[in-house]
Amino acid sequence: MSFSSSVEEIKGVGPKTAEALKKYNFETIKDLAYYFPRDYEDYQKATKIKDLEPGKVIIKGKIYNLMVNYVRRRHFNIESGIIYDETGEIRVVWYNQPYRIKAFKPDTEYYFSGNFDFKYNHYQLTSPAVNLATEVEETKNGFQPIYSTKGSYKSIWFKKLFEEMRTEIAKAPDMLPYVKPGTRAEALYNIHFPDTYADVEKAKSYLAYEELFELILAAKLNKNENSKLKAEPLKFVAENTKEFVDSLPFKLTNGQRLATWDILKDLEKPEPMNRLLQGDVGSGKTVVSSVAIYQAYKAGMQSALLAPTAILATQHAKTLKKLLEPFGVKVELLIGATKKKDALKKRIIEGDVDVVVGTHAIITDDTKFKNLGFAIIDEQHRFGVMQRQKLLMKTGDKAPHFLAMTATPIPRSLQLTIFGDLSVSTISELPKGRTPIKTKIINELSMSETLYPEMEARMKDGEQIYWICKLIEETGRSEAANVKKEADKLKIRFPEKRIEYLHGRMKPDEKDAIMNRFKDGEIDILVSTTVVEVGVDVPNATTIVIMDAESFGLAQLHQLRGRVGRGEKASQCFLVVQDDKEPTTRLKELEKSTDGFHLAEVDLKLRGPGEIYGQLQHGAMNLKIATLSDTKTIAKAQKAAEEFAKHPENMLKYEELNAAIKKYQQLTTLN
Ligand code: ADP
Ligand code: MG
Numbered sequence: 148m149s150f151s152s153s154v155e156e157i158k159g160v161g162p163k164t165a166e167a168l169k170k171y172n173f174e175t176i177k178d179l180a181y182y183f184p185r186d187y188e189d190y191q192k193a194t195k196i197k198d199l200e201p202g203k204v205i206i207k208g209k210i211y212n213l214m215v216n217y218v219r220r221r222h223f224n225i226e227s228g229i230i231y232d233e234t235g236e237i238r239v240v241w242y243n244q245p246y247r248i249k250a251f252k253p254d255t256e257y258y259f260s261g262n263f264d265f266k267y268n269h270y271q272l273t274s275p276a277v278n279l280a281t282e283v284e285e286t287k288n289g290f291q292p293i294y295s296t297k298g299s300y301k302s303i304w305f306k307k308l309f310e311e312m313r314t315e316i317a318k319a320p321d322m323l324p325y326v327k328p329g330t331r332a333e334a335l336y337n338i339h340f341p342d343t344y345a346d347v348e349k350a351k352s353y354l355a356y357e358e359l360f361e362l363i364l365a366a367k368l369n370k371n372e373n374s375k376l377k378a379e380p381l382k383f384v385a386e387n388t389k390e391f392v393d394s395l396p397f398k399l400t401n402g403q404r405l406a407t408w409d410i411l412k413d414l415e416k417p418e419p420m421n422r423l424l425q426g427d428v429g430s431g432k433t434v435v436s437s438v439a440i441y442q443a444y445k446a447g448m449q450s451a452l453l454a455p456t457a458i459l460a461t462q463h464a465k466t467l468k469k470l471l472e473p474f475g476v477k478v479e480l481l482i483g484a485t486k487k488k489d490a491l492k493k494r495i496i497e498g499d500v501d502v503v504v505g506t507h508a509i510i511t512d513d514t515k516f517k518n519l520g521f522a523i524i525d526e527q528h529r530f531g532v533m534q535r536q537k538l539l540m541k542t543g544d545k546a547p548h549f550l551a552m553t554a555t556p557i558p559r560s561l562q563l564t565i566f567g568d569l570s571v572s573t574i575s576e577l578p579k580g581r582t583p584i585k586t587k588i589i590n591e592l593s594m595s596e597t598l599y600p601e602m603e604a605r606m607k608d609g610e611q612i613y614w615i616c617k618l619i620e621e622t623g624r625s626e627a628a629n630v631k632k633e634a635d636k637l638k639i640r641f642p643e644k645r646i647e648y649l650h651g652r653m654k655p656d657e658k659d660a661i662m663n664r665f666k667d668g669e670i671d672i673l674v675s676t677t678v679v680e681v682g683v684d685v686p687n688a689t690t691i692v693i694m695d696a697e698s699f700g701l702a703q704l705h706q707l708r709g710r711v712g713r714g715e716k717a718s719q720c721f722l723v724v725q726d727d728k729e730p731t732t733r734l735k736e737l738e739k740s741t742d743g744f745h746l747a748e749v750d751l752k753l754r755g756p757g758e759i760y761g762q763l764q765h766g767a768m769n770l771k772i773a774t775l776s777d778t779k780t781i782a783k784a785q786k787a788a789e790e791f792a793k794h795p796e797n798m799l800k801y802e803e804l805n806a807a808i809k810k811y812q813q814l815t816t817l818n
Contacts, residue, residue, distance in 0.1 A: 150319050152176050158311045171297045176315050179308070180335050183354075183771060184292030187347060188260055190283050191290070197234035199270075205260040206272070207280055208232040210239070213248045230259055230272065237263070239272040247277070256280035278303060290342055309339050316340075322803050323360055325787050331357070352780075355773035359784040362773075365808040367792045376546045378419035379520050381446035383411050391441045391474065395434065402426065402574035403435050409572045410439045410550060414446075414521065420548035425556045426574030427743035428709025429581070432552045433463060435574070436523050437470050439550065444476050444501050448520025451547075452504045453538055455526050455681060457482045457655040458662050462684060463525065464504040471502065481505035481514070484655035510537040522547045526554070526681045554681075554709070555702055556747045575744070584712040585719045586738045588696070588730045598721055599640060602690065606644060606671050611688040613710055614674045617695040627652055633694070634674040641672070648674040681706060686714030696722035701733045701750040705743055712741075 148156045154173055155165045173179050193207045194200075213228040226241040226248050239259065241247050251257075261275025276293070282303055283291065294305040309316070316339060319332040330353055337350035388411065392399065399407065406424055413420035426432050440450045452467070454460040464480035471478055479491060479500045485508065494500050498517035503509050522538050556573070589597055602612055616633050630648040637646050647670045649661050658678070665673045666685050673679070673688075677699075691711045696704065704722070711718035722734055730738075736749045773780065791797055798805050 148176070148315055150175075150177055150180070150315050152315070154179065157308065160308070167298065167300075176312055177319075179312065180316050180319065180339070181771070182294065182305070183338055185295045186293045187341065187344070188291050188293055190258055193258065195234045196230070196232050196237055199237065199263055201264050201270075202262070203260070204263045204272070205258060206230060206232065206237075206275075207256060207258050209254060209256055210251055211253070213251060215245055215248055237270060237272055239275060241274050244274075250277075258283050276302075292339060292341070313340065320803070322801070322807075323357060323787075324791055324797070324801065324804075326353075351772055354771075355777060356780050356784055358771060358773040359777075359780055360788055361804070361808050363781075363784050364788040364792060364804075367788055368808065371792070373421065374418065376419055377417055378546055378548055379446070379448060379518075380417045381414040381443050381448060381520055381548065383415050383442060384445060387445050388438060388442065391438060394473065395470065397578065399434070400431065400574070400576055400578050402576045403431055406572040406574050407435050407438045409570070410435070411442055413570070414439060414442055414548050419546040420550065420570070422550050422570045422572060424550060424552045424572050424574070426552075426554065427577065428554045428706060429713050430554075430574040430577055432525075432554075432574065433466055434470070436525075436550060436552065437467055440467070440502055440521065440523075441471060441474065441476065443521040443548075444471070444474075446520065448518050449495075449498065449500070449516050450502045450521040450523065451509055451516070451519060451538060452502065452523045452525060453509060454504070454506060456678060457484065457506055458658055458678065458683060459525065459681060460504055460506050461659050461662070466684075467502060467504060476501045478502040478504065481508045482655060483508055484659070519547045521550070523550045523552065525552045554706060554743060556744050580715050581712060582715070582717040583741050584708060585717070586708065586722065586741070587719065588722045588724060588734050588738055591723055591725050594723065598692065598723075601719075602672075602692075603641070605690050606641075609668070609687075610690065610716065611665065611668065611670065611685065612672045613679065613688055613691040613707075614672055615679070615691065615693045615707055616674065616676060617698050630674050630676060634672075637672055637674065644671040645669065646672045646674065649678060650676045651678045677703065677707065679707075679710060683710055684713055685710070687716075689714070689716050689718040690721070691719075692721045692723060694723050695725060696734055697724050697731055701737065701746055701753070704733070704737055705746050708737070708741075709743075 153165070153175055154160050154168050155162065157176070160168070168174070168179075173182065188205060190205060190207075193205045196206060196208065199206070208230045209232075210228045210230050214226070216225045216227070217223075218225060223243050224245055226244055228239050228248075228251075229236050230239050231237075257280055258278045259272060259275040260278075261272050263270065263272050266273065292302075292306065292309075294302040296302065313336075317332055317336045319335050321328050322331055334350040334353035334357075337346040338354065341347045341350070406426070410420070410422060410424070413422055424432055424435060436452065440452075443450045452460075452463055454463055460482050461480060464478060468478045477500050479494070479502070481488070481491060481495075481503050482505050485491065485505075488508070491500070492514055495503055496515045496517055503514075503516075508514070524538065587597075605612065614633065614637065616629055627650055630650045634646050634648040638644075647661050647664070649658060653661075661670070661673070662679075662683070664670050665688070668687060689711055691708060693699065693704065693707055699707070708720045711720060722730075722737065724730060724734070732753065733750075736746060740746055740749075
């Protein structure tokens, strides 16, 4: 057995388990070695019950008086019991974990680790992790890794598995250049079998470096490869652009003009543009893309615009038709619900359509273009890498020019490390005449005094309202039932008003119909899930109410809020919170600022970059250990990767590294 052996060679792993592990991408011992513990627990530090203090604790004890209570009002179960040791006893509770109760054996010792706090008028231990004392003590030291559960495989199962791999992990081969031999084996050993936190910290420092080195090297190699690609130059003709821009219903903002200029210049080049257009919600990115589309059209090439939802695609198709059709440009919508798709696809391949706007339907295998010269992805963080790659399918050695648009800015650190070859244009102002959105945090209990009268007044002036509800998963209620219930409540409150609802499970044409009626002013209050989150543009909607605001992320709240404030009328956003707890920092920041770039920075500080940007750009990729705020390690890895990439023959010598970065190479490019 060795580091690269199949998991089947591990003692106790039969074909069936191997098959199950494969589902989690554990095929070799190496794969498992890179499954890092999510935390550690120092069982030697177990506290006697009489000495407990509030906070995170570990208790060794037995349990009795097990009970399950159903709380009807809140639709959940509470499992409770009493834990005791020789010094005293305390209450323990779990929520909705009935299996807990069944698993306990009487008169048996367990380790319970969790939070010990004063709640509901008494001290209790809440939702602790539980381990059989004999199993914990079997292992030599009491400092134990905790692994996240995968399917039916719990932490304790992984621990036993790792015991069987101790020797192989200790002998992990070296992988990186310019690193002291044996460092990797030591780090991997220490991350799984540490004696102290110091061991873990040291291991993490190497593993973070390894991760960043791979990522940065992959980005550098991509850059080298991309520079070899060719694209059709789409000539800039000043009169054409001027004529089109003059026809727009408004004057472009300065930011829009600069961004447009960057793009039009790039399109002229014989290598594919790879540009990100970032601009806050409402900054007017769509119209910028239309100017570029017009240039592609004049150069005789087709364009495609991919949007994350059918609602948004429909809206974009409408906008682009209005702007471009007077110039003879043929714009068509292609979404799942499009009728006579085959006929449309035939026209696309024959070149009888100039611009295709759509959802995933435009990247299915049977949608082919005659000559796709320009591809745009709107709200690009919503798409996975594979989807982006499909849109950019190359023909021969030619690739289309590529523009990604997003309202979620990428911080500089990420731009420099991972997207070294990405050009960025930023629109940093909103069109003139917009009144800033007023944001207020309000309590659910005070809605009738503050919120409802305000809604009444807005609707009296003919303005419209979004009412966003959170999908509450724990209650088991379906999305549809939830929005419907909210809509019914509002109908009682505002019997004269036209109230409709919208949710993700509705058929696309039902969604469109509702959205169109809202746009046309035929609906006063639109109750919706977050399906309206991105891009939707209804300038007459001036109020947005976000229920259970604390359960949304900052970026998401900012996007939702961006649904209003799109016209000249003053707009407002109400963040409704459930109880009278102090509002979270997130909500307070949102109340203070409407600047998406500032909020992105705040979000970065609050959650850390992994959380946000792990998903943002790389879909499947998530940094496991490294953080993008670790500028020191980034600089070190940058330097080493640069040196290494100078000598392509190196790649042949470092076989394992080569394979590892292939994976990243796919993920770190926009095309
Ligand atoms: P986003 O950047 O969020 O995608 P949109 O492209 O949807 O923004 O534009 C938001 C709204 O602003 C649209 O109604 C659009 O017509 C309008 N708009 C865009 N540019 C300007 C401008 N320069 N002046 C006035 N309104 C504009
Ligand atoms: Mg948009």
